[in-house]
Amino acid sequence: MSASKDDIEDSAAPLVEHLAELRNRLMWSAGAFILAMILAFPFAKSILGFLLQPIEQAMRDLGNPNPVMQYTAPQELLFTYFHISVVAGLAMSFPIIAYQLWRFVAPGLYRSEKQAFLPFLVASPVLFLLGAAFAQYIVTPMAMKFFLGFADLPSMVSATLSAMQGLAPADGSAPVAPVPSDGIEIVFQGKVDETLGISLKLIIAFGLCFQLPVLLTLMGKAGLVSSRGLAGTRKYAIVLILMVAALATPPDVMSQLTLFAAVYPLYEVSIFLIRRIEKKREAQMRADGTWVDEDEEDEA
Numbered sequence: 001m002s003a004s005k006d007d008i009e010d011s012a013a014p015l016v017e018h019l020a021e022l023r024n025r026l027m028w029s030a031g032a033f034i035l036a037m038i039l040a041f042p043f044a045k046s047i048l049g050f051l052l053q054p055i056e057q058a059m060r061d062l063g064n065p066n067p068v069m070q071y072t073a074p075q076e077l078l079f080t081y082f083h084i085s086v087v088a089g090l091a092m093s094f095p096i097i098a099y100q101l102w103r104f105v106a107p108g109l110y111r112s113e114k115q116a117f118l119p120f121l122v123a124s125p126v127l128f129l130l131g132a133a134f135a136q137y138i139v140t141p142m143a144m145k146f147f148l149g150f151a152d153l154p155s156m157v158s159a160t161l162s163a164m165q166g167l168a169p170a171d172g173s174a175p176v177a178p179v180p181s182d183g184i185e186i187v188f189q190g191k192v193d194e195t196l197g198i199s200l201k202l203i204i205a206f207g208l209c210f211q212l213p214v215l216l217t218l219m220g221k222a223g224l225v226s227s228r229g230l231a232g233t234r235k236y237a238i239v240l241i242l243m244v245a246a247l248a249t250p251p252d253v254m255s256q257l258t259l260f261a262a263v264y265p266l267y268e269v270s271i272f273l274i275r276r277i278e279k280k281r282e283a284q285m286r287a288d289g290t291w292v293d294e295d296e297e298d299e300a
Helices: 005-051 053-061 074-109 111-148 153-165 192-209 212-223 229-233 232-250 253-288 295-299
Strands: none
Touching: 005 053, 005 074, 005 153, 005 192, 074 111, 074 192, 074 212, 111 192, 111 212, 111 253, 192 232, 192 253, 212 253, 229 232, 229 253, 232 253
């Protein structure tokens, strides 16, 4: 029996309503993001200074009393400020975006599902901020010191100051840096956008990696993974985490090991949380009389 035209149109109505609701939620999210991005732009210079603190401190610790960064294209600094505004605007508007996403999804969830999902919605941004702070205050300074440690910063500073403060020739041309007596002077001239890219990459990488407990615990509640399965695949998890660390961090061993040392304990925390969920589920099913032991099921 084929459906009538009216039946087809009636069944399509909910889909149209959902699409209209999705459009409204996306418009609110986009508006919040654009507004936050505009509000963040006047503070882009201060945010840039904050993000460059690790390399500034590394240069000071290695003997450079006057750290200097440069940009090599007229539009580069402005585009860097735009980049910072986009990232800061996304961070500022995330609560509104998450709220709009929740308002779109929540009507389709049962009360128990809402109560189960809300803690993860709160834990996710908190864990991301913890990962970002870990990257900004621990990993990035370590990485900058590692990279800059290969340069002879004291001689670099001397050559740079001599070039900047040297006496100009009589014809008014630019001062000339002194020529080293032996070999070639290798000078570090950091670019703002490249250094910012390293800092943001580490912040995002650590922020996302710190989402591991949220992801695995949600999968555990859905029955996709078990504590026993995760515990039995520890050796594979170690290899996978090391591979992710090698891809997500700069190519120095210390940053990779630091990411591994931060993420692997989160894997163990995920096993612990999933085990607690399984015990609560088992207790509930035993109370309902629907629990079946796996050993008894295998014997049967």
